[in-house]
Amino acid sequence: MRYWLMKSEPDVYSIDDLAAEPDQTAYWEGIRNYQARNFIRDDMAVNDLAFFYHSRCDVPGIVGTMRIVREAYPDHTAFDASETYFDPKSDPDNPRWFMVDIKFERKFSHIVSLADLKREPALSQMKVVQRGNRLSITPVSPDEWAFILSMVDGE
DNA sequence: GCCAACGTTGGC
DNA sequence: GCCAACGTTGGC
Secondary structure: OOEEEEEEOOOOOOHHHHHOOHHHEEEOOOOOOHHHHHHHHHHOOOOOEEEEEEOOOOOOEEEEEEEEEEEEEEOHHHHOOOOOOOOOOOEOOEOOOEEEEEEEEEEEEEEEEHHHHHHOHHHOOOHHHOOOOOOOEEEEOHHHHHHHHHHHHOO
């Protein structure tokens, strides 16, 4: 089982939005980057855990966790011209983009901000703290996962 | 709002 | 296949 970090702009879709969904479950739409697609299509599995990261906001950072509850399947929002993430080049017979379903696990009592993450030498290899990183889905090592939870819950 | 970083597109 | 132009991401 693997760990991930998944970015979303809270103005578009926040962890509170996920927690408010029926069954606290939703599909993760709009991945339009090949590297991120390959991660979800080829490497993500049911029961993997992911950090929910808020980007492009006053205080960017990790706000909670979620669980992968359905493995990758075609992102139907790419087929619909009325959708934000419509991509005419994605063909239903040969889909270019994929999505997974995720379920809310927990919201942290306080955010683990990007500044907090950058302060920790143990996390210096994380993609999210590296300059110029734009990838919306990145792997997290078991050690990084445990370290960040210890920042939230104490030792 | 600015702009660096980086991915994609398309002319050649 | 190169690379300039363009579009997007996302921290600040």
